[in-house]
Amino acid sequence: MKLSRRTILQGASALPFAVASLRTPALGQTTPAVPAAAEVPPILFVHGNGAYGALWxxxxxxMESNGVARERMLAINFTDPNARDADSVEQPNRSSTEDQRRELAAAIAGLKRRTGASRVALVGSSRGGYxxxxVIKNGGAGDVSHAVLxxxxxxxxxxxxxxxGSEFNGRGPFLRGLNEGESEVTPGPAFLTLRSDGMDKYAQADGRFIGKPGVxxxxxxxxxxxxxATNLVLGTLDHQEVAFHPRAFREIYKFIAGRExxxxAITPESSVKLSGLVMGTPGGVPTNRPVEGATVEVFRVDPASGERQGGAVHGSKTAADGRWGPAQVDPTWSLEFVLTSPTAPTTHIYRSPFPRSSDVVHLRAARPLGPPDAGAGAVLILSRPRGYFGLPRDIVLFDGKEPADVKPGVPTDTAATLRLPxxxxxxxxxxxxxxxxxxxRAWPAAENRIAIAELTY
Structure with missing residues (x-):
């Protein structure tokens, strides 16, 4: 069954968990044989444009809740995750397709060495699929068992x-090179694509979603x-959700493991350790370059009020590698992370409880306060890194109201801003x-502070 955009905008009940539509592979790709539990390949997760491994x-x-050992998985952080305006023209803190190919090839080699496996599975979101x-087309096919895009x-x-010159132009040299030939997949690895049924902002016929309305x-x-490839349609999931939603997880796991x-649901652990990297945004451009000399404090907070319950349960200062932690927390605790880093606002990040340990709790400081924030006593941001806000598909309330800066229809917004007197x-x-x-909590903007309510799901 397919769900149309009209159905979702009319508020139908069959929403993100709709049954996927299976499209017949154009050239009859063979379904991979079902591997035994011990034969499931290591999995390398690849983020998209401007993103980082924490999204996975x-x-x-x-995956861990289904018995996949954490040591057999890796979520890469590309050094400069944003694409260049023109792929062949150098641009500060941005990467070319060749930069990304080279970094991914190195990560594949590293995961193979660590696990002793002959091949790994690759799972990519958005630009990560490029x-x-x-890497598969240019010499890496023998290292890869599965490719999920x-x-x-x-x-x-x-x-x-x-x-x-842009890598995102379907008529440009990069994509023409990848798509040339009768088949668009490189022989060897099994390919799966996951897409939305009309709710992906980057798969729209009208250019208004990329700043060119009517074009x-x-x-x-x-x-x-x-x-x-095997091509699946995941109903009305948005551009991010087709990678990070539970519905997407089911298809990713089933394709790689060969079984449901x-x-x-995520199985909670009794004790949780959290750690990650502090990453910089020079000139406002998101990078995954480590920040040295940043301070990270972690507080337990009251889930009903956001107020701190006691002193910091963790405090650390980053060295040259940008790593903070580990922080020992309880899986039922709501948390506040306070990130103080050079030349950036002090950022208070509020999070729901972490049910399991993670070493990819990567942190970036909030964007600088700017002219739109002038006169505000406090600035707060509601952030959904693993999906977009869809109205009326979703319930989205910020301080008791639907955010005015979240547009209805095709989901296009991952953040909303609230300015208080x-x-x-x-x-x-x-x-x-x-x-x-x-x-x-609303922190004073006059002290160069911003609060972020960062959603997990």
Whole structure:
């Protein structure tokens, strides 16, 4: 069954958990044989444009809950995750397709050495799928057993003679090179694509989602599919959710393991250790370059009020590698992370309880306060890293109201901003997304502080 965009916008009940539509592979790709438990290959997760490995946290937890050893998984952090405007022209703190191919090839080699496996499975979100296809096509096919591409714009975000140098142009040299030939997949690895049924902002016929309203993109919702791959449609999931949603996890696991997962829900641990990296944003460009000299404090907070319950349960200062932690916490605790880093606002990050340990709790400071924040007593951000806010698909409430800066229809927004007067500094602010609820505190903007309510799901 397919769900149409009209169905979702009418508020139908069959929402993100809709049954996927299986599209017949164009060239009859053979389904991989079902491996025994011990034969499931190591898995390397590849993030998308501007992102980092932390986005795979819930996927790693679900894999662990199904018996996949944490040591047999890796979530890469590309040094400079943002693409260049023109792939062949150097740009500070941005990467070319060749940069990403080279870093991914090194990560594959490292995971093979660590596990002793002859081949690994690759799972990529959005631009991460480009790096996967590039490394496989250019000498890496023998190292890869499975390639899962989630929301990857395999035929471009647009396809025209405009800005041909961009890797996201379906008519540009990069994608033409990947897609040439009768089959669009490289022989050897088994390929799976996961896409949305009309709710992916980067697979739209109209250019309004990329800042060109009314201009045809020459791309459709089928853009992420590949001739020769197994192509699945995951209903009305958005561009991020087709990688990080529980529905996507089921298909990723089933394709790699050759069987249904034993469980979709995350199995909690009795004791949790958290650690990660502090990463920089020079000039406002997100990177995964480590930040030295940043301080990370972790507080247990009251889930009803956001108020701290005692002193810091962890405090550390990063060295040259940018690593913080580990922090020992209880899986039922709501948490506040306070990140103080050079030349950036002090950032108070409020999180729901962590059910399992993780070493990919990566932190970036909030964006600098700017002219739109002038006069605000406090600035708070509601952030959903693993998906977009969809109205009316989702319940999204920030301080009791739907955020004015979240647009309805095709989900396009991962963050909403709330600005409060000085009289509201210090009070609690409730953020709700469907069934996840986070209570943050309004910190004074005059002290160069920003609060983020960061959703896990």
């Amino acid at each position: 946290m819930t996927t790693l937890w679900r 790096a996967i296809r590039n 989630c929301g990857t714009p395999n035929h471009g975000v647009w396809a025209s003679d405009d800005v041909l 045809p993109t020459n791309v459709t919702a089928e853009g992420p599919e590949l001739k020769g 997962p034993d469980r979709i 000085a009289t509201d500094v210090g009070r609690n602010v409730v953020a709700e997304f469907n069934e996840e609820r986070i209570v943050a």
